[in-house]
Amino acid sequence: MTLSYVPDGSLAHRLDPRSKLLVQIGFAAAAYAYTTPRGLAALTLLAVACLSLAGGGPRDLWTYRAAFPVLAIAPVVAGATLGAPWFRVERAATTGLASYRVLLILVVAAGYVRSTPVRESRAAIQRAVPGKAGQFLGTGVALVFRFLPLLKRDLLTAREAVQARGGGALPVRERMRLVAVAGINRAFGRADRLGTALNARCFAWNPTLPRLALGPADYPALAVGAGLVAAAVATLV
Amino acid sequence: MIDVDGVTCRFGSDGGSGDADDGVVAVDDVTLSVPDGEFLIVAGANGSGKTTLVRTFNGLVEPDAGTVAVNGTPVSDDLVAARTAVGMVFQDPRDQLVAATVGADVAFGPENLGCSHAEIDRRVDDALAAVNMTGREDDRVASLSGGERERVAIAGALAMEPDHLVLDEPFTGLDEPARRSVLDRLRDLRAAGTSVIAVTHDLRDVLGLADRVVGIADGRVAVDAAPEAAAADLPGLDVRVPASFEADDSDRYATAAGGDAASGP
Numbered sequence: 154m155t156l157s158y159v160p161d162g163s164l165a166h167r168l169d170p171r172s173k174l175l176v177q178i179g180f181a182a183a184a185y186a187y188t189t190p191r192g193l194a195a196l197t198l199l200a201v202a203c204l205s206l207a208g209g210g211p212r213d214l215w216t217y218r219a220a221f222p223v224l225a226i227a228p229v230v231a232g233a234t235l236g237a238p239w240f241r242v243e244r245a246a247t248t249g250l251a252s253y254r255v256l257l258i259l260v261v262a263a264g265y266v267r268s269t270p271v272r273e274s275r276a277a278i279q280r281a282v283p284g285k286a287g288q289f290l291g292t293g294v295a296l297v298f299r300f301l302p303l304l305k306r307d308l309l310t311a312r313e314a315v316q317a318r319g320g321g322a323l324p325v326r327e328r329m330r331l332v333a334v335a336g337i338n339r340a341f342g343r344a345d346r347l348g349t350a351l352n353a354r355c356f357a358w359n360p361t362l363p364r365l366a367l368g369p370a371d372y373p374a375l376a377v378g379a380g381l382v383a384a385a386v387a388t389l390v
Numbered sequence: 391m392i393d394v395d396g397v398t399c400r401f402g403s404d405g406g407s408g409d410a411d412d413g414v415v416a417v418d419d420v421t422l423s424v425p426d427g428e429f430l431i432v433a434g435a436n437g438s439g440k441t442t443l444v445r446t447f448n449g450l451v452e453p454d455a456g457t458v459a460v461n462g463t464p465v466s467d468d469l470v471a472a473r474t475a476v477g478m479v480f481q482d483p484r485d486q487l488v489a490a491t492v493g494a495d496v497a498f499g500p501e502n503l504g505c506s507h508a509e510i511d512r513r514v515d516d517a518l519a520a521v522n523m524t525g526r527e528d529d530r531v532a533s534l535s536g537g538e539r540e541r542v543a544i545a546g547a548l549a550m551e552p553d554h555l556v557l558d559e560p561f562t563g564l565d566e567p568a569r570r571s572v573l574d575r576l577r578d579l580r581a582a583g584t585s586v587i588a589v590t591h592d593l594r595d596v597l598g599l600a601d602r603v604v605g606i607a608d609g610r611v612a613v614d615a616a617p618e619a620a621a622a623d624l625p626g627l628d629v630r631v632p633a634s635f636e637a638d639d640s641d642r643y644a645t646a647a648g649g650d651a652a653s654g655p
Contacts, residue, residue: 158490160528270494272501299488302532346485349450353478353486354546355470360501361510 156216156263157302158270165207165268169367170277172374173265176203179381180261184254186385193253199377200260207264217259224252271298276362288358303343304336311335392424392447392476392554397456399442399609416442418609419456424587426553429580429599431617432589434606435628440589441481443606444556447587448476461553474503477547481559483539492518492534492542493527499550517545520582521575537568541575554585561595569595592630597621605629 160166165173180203184196204213232245275291282290311332315321320328367375397420400413416439424430424447434440445451446458449465449472458465458472465472480486489495496517500510518524521541534542540560547555560576561569573595579586580599588596597603603620605613605627613623621635 157532160491160530270490272489272494272497303484346480346482347488350480350486350488352469353448353450353473353480354488354499354550355473355502357502357504359504361504361507362501364507 156213156266157298159208159267161208161268163206163208163268164370165203165264167368167370168268168374169365169371170269170273171281171365172367172371172378173269174277174281175378176374176381177261177265177378179378179385181258182385183381184258186388188247188250188254190250193250193257196254196257200257203261204264204267207268209264209267213263213267214260216263217256220255220259224256227252266298270363271295273363273365274298276365279359279362280365292358300344300347303347304340307339307343308332308336311339391426391461393457393459393462394420394422394424394443394446395457395459396421397443397446397453397458399439399446399451400454401442415609417446417453420606420609420611421456422604422611422614424554424585427583427585429585429601430587431593431596431600431603432587432606433591433593433603433613433624433627433629435591438606438627439609440606441558442609444478444558444587444589447554447556448473448478450478470503474550475553477550477552477555479540479543479547479555479557479560481562483536483543486543486546487531487539490531491527492523492529492531492545495531495542496527496545496549499546503550513549513551514545517549520548520578521545522571522578535568536564537571540564540568540572544572544575548579548584554587555579556587556589558589559591560588561590561592591628593624594630594632597632597635 180196180199184193187193187196204210228245228249231248232240232242234241272295275295278294279287279291281287312328314335315323315328315331320331323331397417398415399417400415402413418439420443432440432444442451446453446465447460449458449469452466460472460475463471487495488498493514496514497510500513505513514527515524518526521544523538523541523545531539531542544555544557544560557576560572564572576586576588576596576599588600590596593600593603597617600617603613603615603617603624604611605620605624607627612627613620615623618635621631624631
């Protein structure tokens with residue numbers, strides 16, 4: 154399963170993408186400002202609420218499974234020492250909390266991606282960042298969202314092709330090499346075909362973007378986002 | 391009207407040696423015209439150069455020699471005009487679908503053309519109606535069957551409101567219901583007067599729909615005739631043809647609502 158936009162009638166789907174972006178930014182700032190267990194517990198409730206309001210659930214987090222081992226092993230590595238006492242719990246706990254806040258940010262991001270069409274993200278970015286810079290940024294975001302799921306599918310099919318021909322018995326390193334080489338080749342081919350498709354459909358840097366309008370539901374979201382930003386800034390002063 | 395005049399395309403050439411043998415010649419000095427309203431089949435075996443040829447129609451491939459003009463304007467002079475006038479459906483629709491939902495994908499072209507929101511909505515509605523997918527705007531592209539993806543790809547091209555619609559191997563990889571469904575949509579397009587250029591090596595389904603067949607072999611035009619006359623020469627090009635030619639007149643009886651609506655996915 155690839156994390157991508159899922160049509161739905163959830164509250165988050167009805168929000169303006171700019172409101173959702175502000176909540177995301179505010180959440181990330183607050184997560185880095187409040188690293189205590191109490192602060193992270195409060196942010197956990199908020200993160201779960203964000204994903205739920207987007208109609209998502211634990212299944213959406215499966216997309217991030219590749220990141221889980223890294224987040225899990227980081228506290229172990231941080232806590233390990235080369236001599237006695239061999240493991241420092243306080244260091245591991247600090248890094249564990251840092252890993253956890255990354256996970257929370259990913260949860261909120263999953264809610265955003267699930268509830269926001271790519272072209273609305275592009276519109277929000279191009280309106281927030283005027284001029285060529287906004288066009289470049291918006292187009293880049295749109296292309297990444299379009300290209301990554303295709304690339305991931307190509308890597309999966311490459312892995313399946315290796316396994317289908319007995320490659321599962323090969324050493325991990327050799328399997329990784331085969332999938333990586335096939336994946337890179339396919340990525341270049343995919344990029345060529347995507348470029349051709351965009352050309353055929355008159356790709357423009359400044360197309361007609363979807364209408365964006367703040368509705369009644371956006372004001373509480375904006376308030377939450379602004380509150381999170383303010384709370385994060387408050388820790389600095 | 392598409393006018394192709396002495397077009398040659400090479401792959402692998404360094405582009406500047408002037409050596410006639412430089413690179414692989416995919417299209418070799420082809421000259422032909424495609425009038426508006428014609429249902430044309432471009433037939434040929436794999437590697438014959440037919441896809442390369444049709445990709446010059448909207449500037450996706452730039453000829454090494456010769457010119458292509460669409461509605462009197464050289465393609466190289468106005469790529470956007472050429473790509474608006476000549477819509478293209480690729481062999482694998484997955485290469486063409488760029489959005490997460492059907493509606494967003496069909497709207498992608500008109501958005502790029504800078505159409506107003508009302509115009510975009512109208513074009514999306516019309517294009518989805520033309521492929522019998524009205525009301526499917528919010529369906530996820532990833533959840534569509536092969537035939538449905540092909541139809542969404544056709545809708546995406548139709549939303550550009552092209553004068554000519556090029557379909558590259560439109561039946562490849564489709565099961566029987568999906569094949570019938572796409573064929574029904576081609577009949578509808580033909581009945582509606584849309585110019586269709588079908589690129590294929592298997593003419594069993596579409597030969598009866600065609601006004602004209604151009605057979606390509608080794609990059610050259612080997613056959614250019616009405617389907618009845620072309621049917622006898624085509625097997626020599628390693629393409630599949632029906633056992634006997636029979637004109638498909640079913641579109642004459644198609645309803646204004648879009649013909650056979652009881653097709654599969």
